[in-house]
Amino acid sequence: MTESVPEPTPRQLEAEADRLAEKGLADLGYGQQELERCARLTWKINALKKLRRAVIPAHVYQRAEIIHGVSDFVGDSYALSKRCAKTSAKTIVFCGVRFMAETAKILNPGKEVLLPAPEAGCSLSESITAADVRALKAEHPGLPVVTYINTSAAVKAESDVVVTSANAATILRALYARHPSLIFIPDELMATNLAKELGKRLGVEMILWKGRCIVHENFDASSVALYRKLYPGVQILAHAECSPALASAVDFVGGTGDMMRLVERTRARYYMLVTECGLGDLARSRFPRKAFVPMCRLCPYMKSVGLEQVLRALERPSPAQRVELPAEIIARARKPIDAMFALAEA
């Protein structure tokens, strides 16, 4: 289906650019020319969204013009999954990476799910295949497979329970009450952080895989002490995909949702968010009276989503932008995701 809306009038364009500036883009450094470029696209996207009865979920690492300009809800992997499972919209235009859009399709298979940037993968998701999981299960028969949500639908289909950074520790605790050992895939740094937190032996009580996030594995633990000296009273929060050396040097380790909640409910002199740049930008917009130490890295996958692709997906989606999964994979991948919801909310 091809849909289109007329170009905005000069007055509509001006009003839209002002709206984006007020939403926080001006404070993030967007100049007038960039605001107008974005406004032309956001105006059309928002008009088309209504016409197509579409929703736009956006992960917190997305570009600010997507988050503030066109998204209907913003959150971490867990919150986005829950919202997508419940949406009554006709179409979900997922501003995030492929595993997130696939999860939306698994949870709400009747919807048209579009991924504006079909190349938006994830180094963790790409580190493991369904055949790898089958081989791990054959090597360790009977052990439950706990799978981080940053994986393909086919890998989830081979798993027993899915977890996100928001609930991994809670779910593992519940599972260890019933199983002495388990397999945790694919993030070896997150697995190591969790094993340490729960007092489990790697390779014995927790069998792991060798996947890594190319963004978080590169944060350097040795600079933490320097930052504490430069910014006395700084509260340092790191994502659970960071290295164990870094995790042991910071004040809090968790997912992006936990990091934002902690910033919201505490009053530190400074905050340092050791994660992808998008979270810092979002925190600065949400908490303009709090001080943030500049520190971030870009995720090339997350940042490959632009307003142009979102518009294209709404106007005339390319076959690559459509997220389609075999019914059999949807049915099998749904079970470990439902197991996650049950354990996380128990």
Ligand code: 13P
């Ligand atoms: P969150 O679920 O914590 O937002 O993490 C997703 C992710 O990809 C982190 O790199």
Ligand code: SF4
């Ligand atoms: Fe994947 Fe890392 Fe990018 Fe998150 S930040 S999507 S884990 S590569």
